[in-house]
Amino acid sequence: MAKTSLDPSQIFYSEATLRNTSWDGKLIGEELDDYMNNRQNIGAIPPLPVTRHNNNWVTKNNRRLWICQHLQRLRRLNMIRVKIENFVPSNMQNTITIIGNVGGRWASRKANDSYLSEVLTGVGVGVLGVLGFALLRSLLR
Incomplete structure (x- = not known):
């Protein structure tokens, strides 16, 4: 070799x-x-x-x-x-x-992992977190 x-x-x-x-x-x-x-x-x-x-x-x-x-x-x-x-x-x-x-x-x-599913999961969790924070903030006003 x-x-x-x-x-x-x-x-x-x-x-x-x-x-x-x-x-x-x-x-x-x-x-x-x-x-x-x-x-x-x-x-x-x-x-x-x-x-x-x-x-x-x-x-x-x-x-x-x-x-x-x-x-x-x-x-x-x-x-x-x-x-x-x-x-x-x-x-x-x-x-x-x-x-x-x-x-x-x-x-x-x-090989069977999907970057797309990881990105979508990460984006989904991030969006839900931001929406949850915004909703909680509006309720506390």
């Missing part, structure tokens, strides 16, 4: 959760600290497996992506080596189209 480099902030998570410990029991924060304090070589981070899914780069290694994105935020890493593979994470087949950390919050889109 091809190898290249990508900006970690341009890679999406394949799941809405990640393991907080590695296979050997090391906490994710401890591993980040090891890179920050030069106890582990940032250049030795293995290539991150990625694939194209709905025109986005997605990884099946959420834990390593989390570490790389934090190293980038802390200005210790600009690009990460990636290994481009052909895979579709099992939880993304048919349902999840995009998952990523947006502004510190997890966001996901399901």
